[in-house]
Amino acid sequence: MAVQKKWDRRSLWLSVAVVGTTFIAGMPEQVQAEQGAVYTPRVTVTATTNPIEAFEYPGSVTVLDSGDIANRIPSTIDDVLKGVPNTTMGGGPRRNGETPIIRGFGSQDVIVLLDGTRQNLLTGHEGRFFLDPLMLDQVEVVRGAGSALYGSGGLGGVIEFRTKDAEDFLMPGETFGVSPFVGGQTVNDEYSTGTTVFAKPGEQFDFIGSFLYRNADDISLGDGTTLDSDDDLWSGLAKATVSEGPHSLQGAWLRYDGESFEPINPQADGPDRVERNVLSQNWRLTYEFQDPAIDWLDLNATAYYQQFEIDDLRLDAMGAGPTGETLTRHVDTLGFKIDNRSYVDIGEMDNVRFTYGVEAYQDKQDGDTDGADRDGVPNADATFAGVFAQAEFSFVEPLGLPGEFLIIPGVRYDSYTSDSDLDDSNTDPAVSPKFGATYMPVDWLMVYGSYAHAFSAPTMNDLYLTGTHFDLSSAFGFPDGTILNLFEPNPDLKPQTTRTYEFGAGVQFEDMATDNDLLTAKGTWFLTYGEDLIDLDVIQPIPFFIPGGTCNPMIPGNCNGSTTATNVHRAKLQGIEFEAGYENDFMILQAAYAHIDGEDRDTGEPLGALQPDTFTGHAAAKIEQADMQIGWRITIADDFTNTDDPAEERDGYTVNDVYALWQPIDFLTGFSLSVGVDNIFDESYSRVYTGANEPGRNYKTYMSYTIAW
Numbered sequence: 001m002a003v004q005k006k007w008d009r010r011s012l013w014l015s016v017a018v019v020g021t022t023f024i025a026g027m028p029e030q031v032q033a034e035q036g037a038v039y040t041p042r043v044t045v046t047a048t049t050n051p052i053e054a055f056e057y058p059g060s061v062t063v064l065d066s067g068d069i070a071n072r073i074p075s076t077i078d079d080v081l082k083g084v085p086n087t088t089m090g091g092g093p094r095r096n097g098e099t100p101i102i103r104g105f106g107s108q109d110v111i112v113l114l115d116g117t118r119q120n121l122l123t124g125h126e127g128r129f130f131l132d133p134l135m136l137d138q139v140e141v142v143r144g145a146g147s148a149l150y151g152s153g154g155l156g157g158v159i160e161f162r163t164k165d166a167e168d169f170l171m172p173g174e175t176f177g178v179s180p181f182v183g184g185q186t187v188n189d190e191y192s193t194g195t196t197v198f199a200k201p202g203e204q205f206d207f208i209g210s211f212l213y214r215n216a217d218d219i220s221l222g223d224g225t226t227l228d229s230d231d232d233l234w235s236g237l238a239k240a241t242v243s244e245g246p247h248s249l250q251g252a253w254l255r256y257d258g259e260s261f262e263p264i265n266p267q268a269d270g271p272d273r274v275e276r277n278v279l280s281q282n283w284r285l286t287y288e289f290q291d292p293a294i295d296w297l298d299l300n301a302t303a304y305y306q307q308f309e310i311d312d313l314r315l316d317a318m319g320a321g322p323t324g325e326t327l328t329r330h331v332d333t334l335g336f337k338i339d340n341r342s343y344v345d346i347g348e349m350d351n352v353r354f355t356y357g358v359e360a361y362q363d364k365q366d367g368d369t370d371g372a373d374r375d376g377v378p379n380a381d382a383t384f385a386g387v388f389a390q391a392e393f394s395f396v397e398p399l400g401l402p403g404e405f406l407i408i409p410g411v412r413y414d415s416y417t418s419d420s421d422l423d424d425s426n427t428d429p430a431v432s433p434k435f436g437a438t439y440m441p442v443d444w445l446m447v448y449g450s451y452a453h454a455f456s457a458p459t460m461n462d463l464y465l466t467g468t469h470f471d472l473s474s475a476f477g478f479p480d481g482t483i484l485n486l487f488e489p490n491p492d493l494k495p496q497t498t499r500t501y502e503f504g505a506g507v508q509f510e511d512m513a514t515d516n517d518l519l520t521a522k523g524t525w526f527l528t529y530g531e532d533l534i535d536l537d538v539i540q541p542i543p544f545f546i547p548g549g550t551c552n553p554m555i556p557g558n559c560n561g562s563t564t565a566t567n568v569h570r571a572k573l574q575g576i577e578f579e580a581g582y583e584n585d586f587m588i589l590q591a592a593y594a595h596i597d598g599e600d601r602d603t604g605e606p607l608g609a610l611q612p613d614t615f616t617g618h619a620a621a622k623i624e625q626a627d628m629q630i631g632w633r634i635t636i637a638d639d640f641t642n643t644d645d646p647a648e649e650r651d652g653y654t655v656n657d658v659y660a661l662w663q664p665i666d667f668l669t670g671f672s673l674s675v676g677v678d679n680i681f682d683e684s685y686s687r688v689y690t691g692a693n694e695p696g697r698n699y700k701t702y703m704s705y706t707i708a709w
Contacts, residue, residue, distance in 0.1 A: 039518040039583050041508065046113070046140040046160040048392065048408065049149060049339060049355055055508050056406060058436030058448035060085070060143040060524045060577050066136075066168060071620075071631060071659055073676045073700050074133035075185060075192075075214075081159075083616040083633070084141050085577040085594035090267070090609060090689040091127060093219055094229050096258070096276065097266035098127040101689070102143055103528070104573045104598045104608030105156030109456045109496065111146055113160040115252060117284055117304040120333045120363050122459050124376065125265040126310060130256045130280035132212055132235040134181075134192070137164040143577065144526060145452035145500045148410040148434035151359065151386045152457040155498050155530070163237055163254065166198035166206040170708055175201045177708030179670075185700035187678070188229065190216035198708075204244060210237040222684035222696040227269060230261040246291035256280040264312060264319055264327075268691040272319030274312040274327075281307040298341035306333040320468065321369070328368045329377050335361025339388075350396060356389040365460050375467020376487060380420035380460035388412035403441035410434045416457050420464040424491040430455040446522075447505045454500065458493035462534055462565040465489055469538075469563040476543055482553050485540050485561040494532045494567050502526040517584035523577065529601075530571035537566045571607050573598035588631070590618040597642065605644050609689055612640040612652065627664045633657040640688050653685035670706040675699075 042054040042063040054061050062084045074080045078089045078098050090106055091097035099107045112119040112128055121128060139161055146154030169177055176199045184191040194212035199205075214233040218226045239252040258278040263270040282304065289299040308331040317323045339357030346352060361384055367377025390410035398405055411433045418426040436450035465487035473482040506522030540561035542549035551559040575596035582589040593615050598608030620631030633656070640650040659676030678698040686693045 039516055044140055046158055047142050055506055055520055055522060056438055056446060058408060058438045058450045059502060062141045064139040069133060069136055071661060073674050073702050075190060077129040077133055080133050080139055083592055085579060085592045086143060086575060086596055087141055088611055092267050092690040092692040093695050094262060094266045096127050096260060098129050100128060100159060101609045102156035104596055104610055106609045108459055109153060109155035111150050111153040111158045114282060115162055115284060116302055117282060118333060118335060118361060121308040121331050125267050130278055131161060134212055135163050135210060135235060135237050136161055137168055138162040144502055145454035145498060147432035147454035148412050148452060149388055151412060151414050152384060152455060154454040155456050155496060164208060166200045166208045169198045169706055170200055174708040175199060177706060179704055179706040181704035183702035185698050187695045187698035188216045188219045190214060205242055207240045220696050221693040222679060222682055223693050227692050228262055231258060233258045246289050248288040250286045252284045254282040273315045275315060277311045279309040296342040301338045303336040326370055327374055330366045332364045333361055351394050353392040358387050360385040376465055378420055378422055378460055378464035378466060380418060380464050382416060382418040382460055384414060384416045386412055386414040406438040408436045418460055418463050422464045422466055423489040426463050426491045428495055430495055444507055444509050450502045452500050454498045456496040458534060462493055463489060463491050478553055483559040485563055488562045488564045490564050493534060493565060496533050498528050498530045500526060500528045514584045519582045521580035525576055526574060528573045532567035533569035533571055534565055535568050536563055538563045569607060570601040571598060572601050573608050586622055588620040592616045606642050610642050611688055613638040627662060629661045631659050648688060650686055650688055653683055655683050656680045672704045674702040
């Protein structure tokens with residue numbers, strides 16, 4: 001477990017195989033089958049910004065590689081993340097409404113990264129993921145406080161997506177290639193097609209370019225109804241890397257362009273339909289310097305620009321505006337991050353790696369309704385700047401104790417300012433310390449503990465909300481505009497903060513039952529105390545002719561109410577997470593379990609985006625003679641009653657998925673076919689904090705043919 005003198009981050013990401021996959025990451029499947037599989041522990045980079053075995057890390061992290069993604073045959077990011085403990089999606093099955101929930105914290109309290117760059121679109125109802133899963137090579141979900149490395153938003157955790165590289169397609173000796181693909185699924189009559197071109201003509205240069213198109217219709221739900229959803233999606237990726245000696249420069253561009261017809265709130269099933277156009281673009285430039293002869297310099301510098309545009313055209317007058325009204329929300333993020341690693345030898349087996357750096361970014365939001373300021377989408381900007389430092393101490397048999405210790409202390413200081421012409425500025429600092437330690441008395445056993453602070457700054461929408469929240473006039477028989485609820489800004493909001501304690505243990509065995517097999521199991525208990533959690537305080541007077549009413553609607557404004565974001569809650573959340581996996585040349589077995597409970601520390605009432613106890617399982621058989629893998633997944637969720645709102649209660653459910661992968665080796669080399677059926681028994685169910693049932697039975701397929709030379 002000792003920290004090695006120099007880690008090559010890039011080559012490690014491409015060469016490490018992980019439990020639960022059918023092939024070694026970065027090596028084409030055909031070559032792996034011919035050479036035989038090697039099963040090594042999963043490696044996380046997001047958890048510490050450096051490669052470390054997920055098993056040894058003093059915390060909870062799930063790593064999904066290209067094999068895990070492929071056998072899900074995904075259409076949305078939700079498909080990719082299903083089965084990760086205490087991680088779910090709120091917002092319903094429409095892709096434009098998907099928002100992450102980790103350990104009871106949602107949306108703005110979860111950091112989303114794409115190839116190391118922040119994705120900062122935060123709205124009331126639109127989703128967080130404008131990214132096609134077929135562009136992805138790896139996903140990491142770090143659960144728990146993430147602010148010590150990543151700053152604001154790290155209450156629930158961090159989700160990082162990494163896009164594909166040319167080396168994910170090339171066999172040894174090949175330099176160029178093309179991989180066209182086609183896929184589809186029945187639950188929403190979706191089909192997809194596209195192609196990827198890639199090249200690595202030498203060690204100094206590699207390139208990948210990918211284009212993808214999806215078309216989808218209404219979603220068939222498990223209860224026999226349909227959910228209005230009509231999508232046309234175009235995605236593009238271009239990435240090139242130039243290397244010379246210790247220097248490496250990578251430029252990348254990722255575009256997501258979608259047109260859909262759906263309610264203005266894609267998380268609900270309302271009549272207020274719009275034609276929605278979504279544009280997301282990421283530009284990134286990354287420079288790396290790595291020279292094994294220089295211990296103190298291992299540099300990574302990234303500059304990026306992120307553009308989000310959501311433009312809506314009202315198709316009916318059933319909502320808060322007339323037919324033909326246009327609404328826009330534009331959010332741009334400009335940022336950079338620079339970090340360096342320095343290595344120190346303490347003794348023959350003891351090492352220290354220091355990681356330190358700076359990060360700064362600015363979000364600018366603009367909202368319009370037919371050219372005027374848009375209610376609920378304030379024109380504002382927010383600027384963040386932070387410095388951070390982390391050490392990784394690795395000791396073998398310290399003070400004569402058996403085994404190895406890994407100690408990871410870290411701290412980050414952030415300062416942020418939000419500005420708008422609507423009200424005063426909001427400025428605050430935040431300090432986020434973290435300490436974690438792992439002890440491995442023997443190679444196969446680990447125990448760990450950690451303590452961390454995290455914070456989430458109030459968003460521009462929290463601080464500067466203005467305009468109409470809702471209109472109750474017609475409900476009481478009065479003309480529109482008589483009884484309104486109006487947003488009121490609150491520039492004095494404090495950041496949400498948490499303190500998290502976490503303890504866990506795990507076992508890991510190699511060559512246990514067969515040669516090269518691997519068994520890993522790890523469990524976690526966590527306890528989080530939250531302060532100053534932000535909620536919307538809605539005050540609405542009732543007309544005097546209603547029992548208990550006090551206001552007079554005949555007097556203009558007398559019955560108007562207000563909605564203001566306030567710091568009102570102190571929370572306590574605790575839970576359990578467990579993951580286990582076994583793999584050999586013949587099978588894959590995986591299991592996960594999650595439990596979470598949360599309450600308001602002042603009232604004892606349930607608090608947080610809580611979820612039912614959930615078990616997931618995955619079993620797959622590898623049939624070498626047929627070059628196939630056949631698998632089955634099951635999700636079992638308990639009844640959900642841990643809420644004060646009866647509308648949020650949910651019945652338990654059991655969902656079964658099956659799939660088969662075929663990749664012939666002796667003929668049709670380069671061909672790949674995946675078929676599957678999600679929700680095979682057409683279960684009717686709904687997840688918590690969604691406004692619709694989930695999709696019913698779904699037949700799906702994906703086929704590609706890679707030609708390389």
